[in-house]
Amino acid sequence: MGRITLAGVTKRFGETEVIPPLDLEIADGEFVVFVGPSGCGKSTLLRLIAGLEDVSSGQVSIDGRDMTEAPPAQRGLAMVFQSYALYPHMSVRANIAFPLRMAGMDKAEQARRVEAAAEVLNLTAYLDRRPGQLSGGQRQRVAIGRAIVREPAAFLFDEPLSNLDAALRVGMRLEISELHKRLATTMVYVTHDQVEAMTMADKIVVLQAGRIEQVGSPLDLYHRPQNRFVAGFIGSPRMNFIEGPEAARHGAHVIGIRPEHVVVSQTEGPWKGRVTVTEHLGSDTYYHVHDTGLAEALTVRAPGDGMAAPGDEVWLQPDMDRIHRFDANGARI
Amino acid sequence: MSTRSSRKAARLMLSPSVIVLLVWMIVPLAVTVWYSLLRYNLLRPERTGFIWFRNYTNFVASPAFLSSIVNTLILVVGVLVITVVLGILIALLIDRPIWGQGIVRILVISPFFIMPPVAALIWKNMFMNPTNGLFAEAAKFLGLPPFDFLGHAPLASITLMVAWQWLPFATLILLTALQSMSSEQIEAAEMDGANALNRFWFIVLPHLSRAITVVILIQTIFLLGVFAEILVTTNGGPGTASTTLTFLIYKEALLGFNAGTAAAGGVIAVILANIVAIFLMIAVGRNLDA
Numbered sequence: 001m002g003r004i005t006l007a008g009v010t011k012r013f014g015e016t017e018v019i020p021p022l023d024l025e026i027a028d029g030e031f032v033v034f035v036g037p038s039g040c041g042k043s044t045l046l047r048l049i050a051g052l053e054d055v056s057s058g059q060v061s062i063d064g065r066d067m068t069e070a071p072p073a074q075r076g077l078a079m080v081f082q083s084y085a086l087y088p089h090m091s092v093r094a095n096i097a098f099p100l101r102m103a104g105m106d107k108a109e110q111a112r113r114v115e116a117a118a119e120v121l122n123l124t125a126y127l128d129r130r131p132g133q134l135s136g137g138q139r140q141r142v143a144i145g146r147a148i149v150r151e152p153a154a155f156l157f158d159e160p161l162s163n164l165d166a167a168l169r170v171g172m173r174l175e176i177s178e179l180h181k182r183l184a185t186t187m188v189y190v191t192h193d194q195v196e197a198m199t200m201a202d203k204i205v206v207l208q209a210g211r212i213e214q215v216g217s218p219l220d221l222y223h224r225p226q227n228r229f230v231a232g233f234i235g236s237p238r239m240n241f242i243e244g245p246e247a248a249r250h251g252a253h254v255i256g257i258r259p260e261h262v263v264v265s266q267t268e269g270p271w272k273g274r275v276t277v278t279e280h281l282g283s284d285t286y287y288h289v290h291d292t293g294l295a296e297a298l299t300v301r302a303p304g305d306g307m308a309a310p311g312d313e314v315w316l317q318p319d320m321d322r323i324h325r326f327d328a329n330g331a332r333i
Numbered sequence: 334m335s336t337r338s339s340r341k342a343a344r345l346m347l348s349p350s351v352i353v354l355l356v357w358m359i360v361p362l363a364v365t366v367w368y369s370l371l372r373y374n375l376l377r378p379e380r381t382g383f384i385w386f387r388n389y390t391n392f393v394a395s396p397a398f399l400s401s402i403v404n405t406l407i408l409v410v411g412v413l414v415i416t417v418v419l420g421i422l423i424a425l426l427i428d429r430p431i432w433g434q435g436i437v438r439i440l441v442i443s444p445f446f447i448m449p450p451v452a453a454l455i456w457k458n459m460f461m462n463p464t465n466g467l468f469a470e471a472a473k474f475l476g477l478p479p480f481d482f483l484g485h486a487p488l489a490s491i492t493l494m495v496a497w498q499w500l501p502f503a504t505l506i507l508l509t510a511l512q513s514m515s516s517e518q519i520e521a522a523e524m525d526g527a528n529a530l531n532r533f534w535f536i537v538l539p540h541l542s543r544a545i546t547v548v549i550l551i552q553t554i555f556l557l558g559v560f561a562e563i564l565v566t567t568n569g570g571p572g573t574a575s576t577t578l579t580f581l582i583y584k585e586a587l588l589g590f591n592a593g594t595a596a597a598g599g600v601i602a603v604i605l606a607n608i609v610a611i612f613l614m615i616a617v618g619r620n621l622d623a
Contacts, residue, residue, distance in 0.1 A: 052523070085520065
């Protein structure tokens with residue numbers, strides 16, 4: 001079981017309020033991702049749940065029990081840190097067994113659980129090595145192993161993939177998702193990378209300046225962003241925002257259109273501009289279009305065999321059904 | 334430093350200092366070894382001659398020799414234990430963010446700035462003096478008879494003084510090691526259910542092992558040569574109760590005027606120091622690898 005409830009939780013460091021009153025419900029077995037720009041308080045929020053920071057006010061409960069004052073060890077949560085935080089002087093086996101040893105479990109049961117975890121994580125061959133002799137991905141797996149042997153109520157991940165290179169990151173992303181499928185344990189995952197959030201989450205919590213901007217499934221956030229911040233944060237390349245008369249024509253202060261919802265034409269369309277930069281990704285081509293009179297630059301996503309070259313005049317045909325409208329405060333209309 | 338001519342030039346320019354250092358080291362050692370094989374007493378300059386290892390057998394056979402070695406070991410080990418244990422505790426304390434941290438840290442390292450003879454005299458006259466020392470006053474206040482520290486426990490008293498001198502060094506080295514401790518590791522241990530004692534024993538202490546090794550190695554080198562504290566407090570006494578190997582050599586040379594025997598003692602001290610160093614390197618030096 002791993003139901004986590006935050007009720008009116010706040011956090012202040014001295015005078016600065018990092019997290020204004022915040023309510024959040026995390027259901028048992030859910031994969032929840034906290035995402036937001038750096039400094040948005042997502043890591044702080046995770047540490048509040050873990051008990052590594054004290055809440056300034058409000059209540060943290062796990063499975064219905066009030067854990068606000070409980071020390072980290074009693075909350076039944078396991079955490080994977082950004083730096084992995086492995087114990088460098090212990091072997092991989094001792095690292096993974098450490099929480100069991102602290103819990104006073106008997107040796108045979110410890111060994112059995114460590115072997116099982118190593119099996120799951122493909123670490124069996126490395127059990128007698130020191131963390132210093134492992135690669136980044138292997139260290140990451142040891143950290144996960146140390147978390148899963150305890151069979152915690154929930155896993156907390158604090159930007160676990162940010163120290164890995166791009167190829168490894170994609171692989172580990174998949175492994176963590178598979179692990180979640182297999183264990184069906186609640187996972188709370190913090191990242192600044194919206195791709196990680198979109199690919200892994202059952203539920204995404206978008207944070208900005210300690211406030212929850214929107215909570216929803218990945219596609220929910222993609223299709224129905226509640227405000228301009230979420231619209232701009234979710235999706236890559238970023239959504240284009242257009243202000244002024246064109247927005248007013250749609251009865252909004254700002255309208256947003258995603259790059260993939262605009263078709264490039266070399267003959268006709270409602271908007272006209274000039275291509276300045278093209279980015280070829282093979283499968284897709286991104287055009288940066290200037291001089292449209294709508295916004296400084298519009299990004300457009302076209303098929304990989306797109307014909308337009310820098311300097312070309314192009315016409316843009318937005319999918320009018322997929323235009324997002326926002327009022328002057330940035331809220332969705 | 335890559336071309337042949339620049340390497341040659343470098344060697345040429347380095348050689349004067351290397352030669353000076355070598356001469357500085359080799360000549361005194363060679364002279365000491367040479368004296369140690371001679372009959373050489375300053376009070377009887379007319380009796381000279383080569384006597385092989387008679388000086389060595391005389392020095393080793395003297396009744397003070399064995400006790401001086403035991404005293405040296407007690408002093409070194411005692412100071413090491415006190416400084417390492419207290420050093421870790423103080424470092425843990427002053428690593429915490431407290432008000433006036435800068436001042437506290439300066440106070441903690443200040444004993445290191447006081448010259449050994451001065452420190453020893455202050456301990457002897459202000460604290461340990463059985464008639465007007467502060468400890469005696471404290472004992473009298475509690476209704477106890479004052480204790481004559483340097484008379485009845487000379488070696489322990491000197492160990493205490495030397496430990497007080499070296500505590501800042503140990504604390505400083507251990508504090509810097511403590512500050513390089515990753516806070517995420519501590520937090521991970523906290524999440525893993527380790528209480529404060531377990532966190533110290535399984536996470537912090539292993540992290541400090543390298544710094545402890547450095548403290549032990551460096552302090553041992555200096556502690557084998559402790560001299561001033563003994564000279565100004567007990568003068569090796571009462572009897573030979575606080576005579577260390579270094580002090581015994583001094584007594585032979587400058588109180589007995591026997592340069593030959595003193596030189597032999599010096600050579601023995603060098604050999605013993607090397608044996609201790611080898612044992613230390615085997616015992617704790619592996620912490621410095623990797």
